[in-house]
Amino acid sequence: MTFISIFAPDMITYTASTPRLWVFNPGHEEALSFPQHQHLTLSKEIRWMRYELAPLLRLLASGEDLIYAPASPKGAPARLLNAEGETLPKDAILPPELLVTIWGVEAHILRELKNSPLLSRTTLHLPKFTEAYLHLSHRRASAELLQYLADELGYPSGILPLWIEAAETKEETQRLLLDAISEVSQRALGSPRELIVKRPYSSSGRGVQPLPLPVQEKHLEALVGSCMRSGSLSLEPYLEVIDNWAIEYTRDESGKVRFFDLSHFDTLPSGRAYRGNTLASPMMLWEGLTRLIGEESLERLIEAHTRWLEERLRSSEYIGYIGVDLFLYREKGQLYLHPCVEINLRTTMGVLAHFAYEQYVPEGKTGIFRLERGRGSATGERVIPLLLTGEDSRFTAFVELDK
Template sequence: MKLYVFNPDADMALGNNEENYMAPATIRRMAEDLALLPIWYARPGSGVLAPSAYNADYLKQMQQLFRLDVQLVTEPELPDYADMQVMPWGWNPAIRKRMLKGGVAESLLPSAADLSRYRRLASRANVRLLYACGGEAGNMSYLCGGEGVLVTADDFANKGREAVQELLLRWQDCGCICKSLWSGSGKGLCWYRQEEMEKVIDWCCRALRTDGAFWLEPIYNKVEDFAMEFYADGKGGVRFVGYSRFVTDGKGAYRGNLLATDMQVEEWIQTYVPLEAFHRLRESVRKGLAALGTDYTGFLGVDMMVCRQEKGHPYAVNPCVEVNLRMNMGIVAHTFCDRFVAPGGEGFFSIEYFPAQEALQEQHARDMLEHPLRVEQGRVVSGYLPLIPVTPRSRYRAFVRVG
């Protein structure tokens, strides 16, 4: 049996690297509102850590509609589940301390040394390793990217803001994105365009002080986002899990996933690149991930982009925008589509934030009325389904809309 925990502050807590880290209020709200989300991807017979209020009734309703063999576990009940393997959204010192304090056996938790190695692997600095490890895909047509660089504090020792400005000016023709080493879902990004120089210099200097480095890459002519999802067994084995097509806003922040089968994604990608080349890329990335080492067990995703090119083939794939060394929404959407969407069905999975509870309640009621849910034999045929209970206190919702 496994115990699943949704801790959406995983990347920020990993960057902070302190066991007493406290996430911003909006992220704590997200963790509470979406605590039950793992019921849709948890292994049968597992537990999901969440408050019982609201969640217990919602879980019973979902168990009547779908084949959900999961149970609710509350924080006071943790000592009764001390021997279960903990499956958080992502590991960091703060979630380790929380589980240890709750009564989980220390032998089942990663050690401080384990977390230190994991933190190094999860850094964006490892993006460049996938390009180097690509092997057969390294010389493959239909690829772009690889121009990113790791900028370290040693590069700017005793040089000040002028040196950072000089670096940015080298990228002013195409523009660039500065990325903190530990962040995800479109967070921790700073976009440089000519009119924003001072703001970006401030961001870079702060990143060099706090993390000692940041990742810098050009702004590509992106057409669409997608990802390849994998599972690492901790022994050097990495297997392909599936594809993920997702949507971001103008600043790269995650907005949602298309509910699509792997076959549908492969049909889609062929409008841009040949399928045989795409399969070669997938195998190359899998081998590259395996070459990173054996210090991680769990799901991971590699975000990619289809980009438009001015020369050669009109489209190319940037094979490694970033690696998410943790559970991610793409895997949630992929798993939900496989387990709970009727064959041939298509739809959208999304996480939304509402500044006012009343606005969320109104949108939830409107979606239930305009998109009535239809479930047959434990699979969604059409309609709107909230994946967590929407309560009077909720600010976040996770949902799918099918049909």
């Protein structure tokens, strides 16, 4: 793989003459676990995120594209935005057709769009929701890719998650979980103080919880209940995360998966919630990660990711972005790479950060892309707000240029 080929990916192309309808639906992974035919009530936080953060998709929109912003939890009506993030008047003439591009595909958002009065005056071309897509969105798929990387590239099998399927009774499920806790604890070096528990359809820190060791009765009871509600859980060793990265890919109409860019991001102190991204050129990001793990290792990892993703998505009609999260962790004073923490079969904040860099950061400069709760406190001439916020805003996003 040559450096030039890596940084000349084919962008996602559809029908040039058909505008897109961009739809932001965070939390879609958890919606995947909910019965498709039943009405889904999202948490209030997720509904506020959808309402307030929808204008961020102007980073992706262009031309006659539109953005769908759903109703707020307080009853503000759903609205359509233009490619600049401005609300369209109610009597605006819509394009005759719109190619719907959803942040993360799931059945409930497809039904919401089909039934939306806002969109009754246009023809929607909706993505298809397939079993292959559902399978790749399950955290078990991340474990399968990690096993493949351990077999093909020699990554340690000790970091693999152990999946526990719920039994028919609480007593049997508890026994399975206790056996799994013992097995994963023995894999860890020394005397581990905690393990990591993950629910099957969850991402971006949601559905990820620490399990303190030794296990207390109240934690075990909660773990059993969670396993029985979700049908399964994974347990994996706790690793000391030093640095968070992701590799972003695209999948086109031909089924080809191609490298798009690297994403370097940070999390809140809890380590389980996204905070923001480094804004830098693709070359600088590439050099930053290869300094840590070596260029050959990164190229081999990208090749292995793309091979596996192309094979697993062969029966899927998914077209769009795919993110594979990684991190560097410390063990016995040495840094190691975890090559697949999770697979995000959707657009990611790393993709938004890529376009925020292109649109707002001068050539040769760097910055940060931040997503924060509340109105945010960053001010100054180097701060570029990405959202209009008021006194009661629950989220803010901005670009801050480095000095």
